[in-house]
Amino acid sequence: MQALLEAFRAALVSLLANRLRSVLTTLGIVIGTASVIAVVSLVQGFSESIKQQLAGLGGSTLTLEAVNTNENFRSGKINRITFEDLETLRYRVPGIAAVAPIMMVQTPGISYRDRTVTSEVRASTADYAPVYGRFPVKGRFIASADDQGRRRVAVIGNELVEELNLPDDPLGEYIRIGTEWFRIIGVMEKQGDLLGFSLDNYVVIPFDVGRAINGNQLRPFMQVSFTIDDVDQVDAVRDRAKRAIQTARAGTADDDTFRIQAADSVVKQFEEITRTTTAVVGGVVGISLLVGGIGIMNIMLVSVTERTREIGVLKALGATRRDILVQFLLEAALLALLGGLIGIAIGWGAGALIASLIPGFPPAAVPIWVILGAAGFSALVGVVFGIMPASKAAGLDPIEALRYE
Numbered sequence: 001m002q003a004l005l006e007a008f009r010a011a012l013v014s015l016l017a018n019r020l021r022s023v024l025t026t027l028g029i030v031i032g033t034a035s036v037i038a039v040v041s042l043v044q045g046f047s048e049s050i051k052q053q054l055a056g057l058g059g060s061t062l063t064l065e066a067v068n069t070n071e072n073f074r075s076g077k078i079n080r081i082t083f084e085d086l087e088t089l090r091y092r093v094p095g096i097a098a099v100a101p102i103m104m105v106q107t108p109g110i111s112y113r114d115r116t117v118t119s120e121v122r123a124s125t126a127d128y129a130p131v132y133g134r135f136p137v138k139g140r141f142i143a144s145a146d147d148q149g150r151r152r153v154a155v156i157g158n159e160l161v162e163e164l165n166l167p168d169d170p171l172g173e174y175i176r177i178g179t180e181w182f183r184i185i186g187v188m189e190k191q192g193d194l195l196g197f198s199l200d201n202y203v204v205i206p207f208d209v210g211r212a213i214n215g216n217q218l219r220p221f222m223q224v225s226f227t228i229d230d231v232d233q234v235d236a237v238r239d240r241a242k243r244a245i246q247t248a249r250a251g252t253a254d255d256d257t258f259r260i261q262a263a264d265s266v267v268k269q270f271e272e273i274t275r276t277t278t279a280v281v282g283g284v285v286g287i288s289l290l291v292g293g294i295g296i297m298n299i300m301l302v303s304v305t306e307r308t309r310e311i312g313v314l315k316a317l318g319a320t321r322r323d324i325l326v327q328f329l330l331e332a333a334l335l336a337l338l339g340g341l342i343g344i345a346i347g348w349g350a351g352a353l354i355a356s357l358i359p360g361f362p363p364a365a366v367p368i369w370v371i372l373g374a375a376g377f378s379a380l381v382g383v384v385f386g387i388m389p390a391s392k393a394a395g396l397d398p399i400e401a402l403r404y405e
Contacts, residue, residue: 025299026339028292029381033343033374034350035288041351041364047274049362060097060231061131062238064089064245064260065223079257080219088241088248089226095237097227100124100131104221105210107178110203112164119160120202121177123210131225139171139186146185147206155186159200177203178213234262289377293385296335300328300389325390332386333379340378344371 066079090099105121128134129141136155146153154175161170170184182205191199214220228237238260245258314324344366351364 025296025335026342028295029289029336029339029378030343030346032288032292033340033378034347037344037347037366037370037374038350038354040370041348041366042355043274043277044367045355045362045365048365060228060234061225062228062234062241062260062262063223063225064241064258067257067259081222081224081258082219084248085245086224088244089224092244093237093241095228095230095233095240097229098127098131099224099226100127101207101222101224103207103210103214105205105213107213110160110164111176112166112173115164117160117163122202122204123207124204125207128204131227134188136186137189138169141186142204142206147208150209150212151206152180152182152209153185153206154182155188155204156184157188157200157202158190159198160203161187163201177205180213289381292339293336293381296332296382297385297388300332300386301392304328304389304392328390329383329386332389333382336382337375337379340375344374
């Protein structure tokens with residue numbers, strides 16, 4: 001242990017004696033590490049934001065949505081979820097606990113006094129809040145009686161309070177949606193922004209009122225989320241729901257115009273994409289770390305040549321081949337580790353700066369395993385590429401080394 005500490009001290013003294021060379025040698029490692037940390041921090045920050053947005057939807061929540069390809073959009077034959085699909089889920093599929101449709105309502109804008117803004121208007125039912133895990137922070141949500149009585153009431157997203165210049169307590173105020181007036185009965189909890197798009201700029205109105213505003217379109221833009229009684233029966237209920245809809249549509253088993261997926265499966269898919277992206281980026285940037293390692297090897301080889309007499313003196317004073325080998329390996333590892341640590345700091349700062357410059361982008365996040373992995377890999381690169389110079393130094397003949405000019 002004492003010998004290792006002495007080797008470490010000697011390696012540190014040698015690096016400090018050539019500060020400029022040491023700094024320049026680490027540049028390749030610094031750039032490579034900073035690049036991977038910056039990219040990973042942005043990807044991880046975005047991933048965490050997505051998972052937080054879907055946190056309210058547990059594994060027992062399924063979503064029915066239409067599937068459209070580029071060909072559908074080009075031909076104008078758009079697949080949509082129908083009211084019949086909604087009724088099928090409500091009454092023909094055992095195991096479903098609650099069903100919450102979201103139908104987009106066509107409207108030119110939302111007005112309050114002299115202010116008019118553009119906002120997303122959603123028509124839904126009383127089950128919207130428990131199914132989506134979004135609840136009012138003021139007032140109440142839409143009740144079944146509001147839907148059955150087609151009451152003109154609305155629950156607004158948090159952002160609309162400021163956008164419409166509403167009072168701090170807007171409950172009881174009236175807003176105009178299109179040509180109709182709605183009384184505000186609730187304000188939803190704040191969700192924040194995602195990639196510059198506000199998640200709080202929306203209004204929810206009773207489902208049947210939305211149908212009336214849309215003119216009872218048979219094929220509106222709609223998706224349906226639903227919860228099931230038993231989380232262990234997710235796959236069984238999903239299969240039953242799919243078969244029931246296909247039967248109601250008189251379709252076939254290979255009907256690909258719609259899909260039913262669990263919220264946690266979306267999270268898992270996104271996590272898989274994140275892992276793949278991180279791995280690809282890590283592999284690409286890892287190449288630059290290898291290039292940095294080659295730079296360390298070249299500089300260390302030059303250093304061995306320049307310090308030939310020093311090595312001869314150390315051997316004449318009793319230093320063993322192992323002592324010389326360890327000292328030069330430690331120098332290479334310290335150089336790479338130093339570059340890695342500097343790169344981690346720069347990459348973290350760069351990721352945070354980029355995230356702050358993109359409107360609505362979530363804060364950058366760097367998992368501890370990425371930091372430890374980057375530091376460890378940097379040190380490993382130093383050790384691997386330091387083997388050749390260290391072996392050359394350890395193999396020098398002390399007599400020949402002392403004669404070296």
